[in-house]
Each structure stands twice: as structure tokens, then as C-alpha cells.
Amino acid sequence: MLRINRTIYDRIVAHARRDHPDEACGVVAGPEGSDRPERFIEMANAERSPTFYRFDSKEQLKVWREMDDRDEEPVVIYHSHTATEAYPSRTDISYASEPNAHYVLVSTRDPETEEFRSYRIVDQEVTEEPVEVVEAEPAP
Amino acid sequence: MATEVRIPTILRNLTGDAKAVEGEGSSLGELITDLDKRHPGLQERLVEDGKLRRFINVYLNDEDVRFLGGMDAPVADGDTVTILPAVAGGMR
Numbered sequence: 001m002l003r004i005n006r007t008i009y010d011r012i013v014a015h016a017r018r019d020h021p022d023e024a025c026g027v028v029a030g031p032e033g034s035d036r037p038e039r040f041i042e043m044a045n046a047e048r049s050p051t052f053y054r055f056d057s058k059e060q061l062k063v064w065r066e067m068d069d070r071d072e073e074p075v076v077i078y079h080s081h082t083a084t085e086a087y088p089s090r091t092d093i094s095y096a097s098e099p100n101a102h103y104v105l106v107s108t109r110d111p112e113t114e115e116f117r118s119y120r121i122v123d124q125e126v127t128e129e130p131v132e133v134v135e136a137e138p139a140p
Numbered sequence: 141m142a143t144e145v146r147i148p149t150i151l152r153n154l155t156g157d158a159k160a161v162e163g164e165g166s167s168l169g170e171l172i173t174d175l176d177k178r179h180p181g182l183q184e185r186l187v188e189d190g191k192l193r194r195f196i197n198v199y200l201n202d203e204d205v206r207f208l209g210g211m212d213a214p215v216a217d218g219d220t221v222t223i224l225p226a227v228a229g230g231m232r
Contacts, residue, residue, distance in 0.1 A: 052230030097225030
């Protein structure tokens, strides 16, 4: 199961909507082994394409080094599909290489409906998992 | 002549869970051949038909080796090589 707080969930959806009709992508980092997505990092889609995304390789190096320095790992790796459902494509599966990550897919095909789904992709095998959105604590 | 090579999570099963290993060679190709002797199987995960696999990013210090000559990129003592899985995908 993916537990994610409302603020980060909303930022992922907002990024996907903003970059539509191109695919949007990014990472949410968290302490190694914690499974807690805490630090939202929007990435550039080097392909700037409605059908493909790729992290810019230099930006990825910088972000991965930062995570390393902070003892973090990519807890969530997200991207959007702009015309199809929020389900991993064959290409998504063949590239999936972080066995500990939750792969989040957001579809922006319908401007009214939110489609936010999460998967584990290990050894080319896809398993969908429930998403629990944790609402922010009200201020005391 | 040793070059530090940083290994991503997905390949650490080949390095006994080590995050970084050392290898020798004057080009990236030679370095990878040497690494494969120490950690068998690594070369196959990185290279296909003599070229870097497209799923893999390799950096020499701060630069993507695709811009430095790929497998021919010169490697010197004290350099750091970082391997990361490319993050990519798409609708199709």
C-alpha cells in the first residue's frame, strides 16, 4: 500500500495537469527503508512529449546524489499518461528499475476526473496497490 | 590505477550489496571488463552489442558518458563513475 499525504498527492496531480498535454514526471524521496514519501521533487521531462517521458540524465544525477547524501531513496516515482488510463505501459514496465519504489501513474485524459494509481513493478511484474491519502493534521 | 564506481540498488546483488566498488582501466570499456572479472554478470547488465544499454545511465564524474565517447570515454585514476538506471517510460 502507498500512504501519501494530501499535500504531496495534490502537488503530483497539479504537476500532471500543468504539463498536459505532455507527460509530467518526478520523484518523492524519503528516508531509506522508511517507505515514507516526504520530499517532493518535480523533474523535467527531457522528451517533452505527450507519449513518452525520460528524466534528464544530468538532473537525475544531481537529484540521486542529493538523496544519497541525505540517506534517502526514491519512495515514489511518478509520471502521467495524457490520453490513456493510469496503468503502466509495456515501456514503463521495461524501464522500471527501482524495486523499492511505488510507481505512481496519473492520467490527465479527463479534465474533471482524477486518476491516481500506484504499482509495484519488480522483475517486469506489475502489482497494483491501494493508495491511502493522509489528510493534513488540522492546526491546533 | 583505481576508479571508484557507484552502483545502483538494482545491481547491488552483483556486488555483495556494496554501494561502491573499484575497478581499473583506461577507458570505460576496459573498466567495465575489469569490473566484470571482480563482479561477474555486471558487464551483461550494462552493455549490449558493445554499447551501453539504453536503460542505463553512466556518468564520468559529472558528465553523462554518452557525451564523452561512450565505451571509449577515457577514464583516469581518481575519477568517479556513477551508474544509474534511466527513469523513462510512456504511454505505449
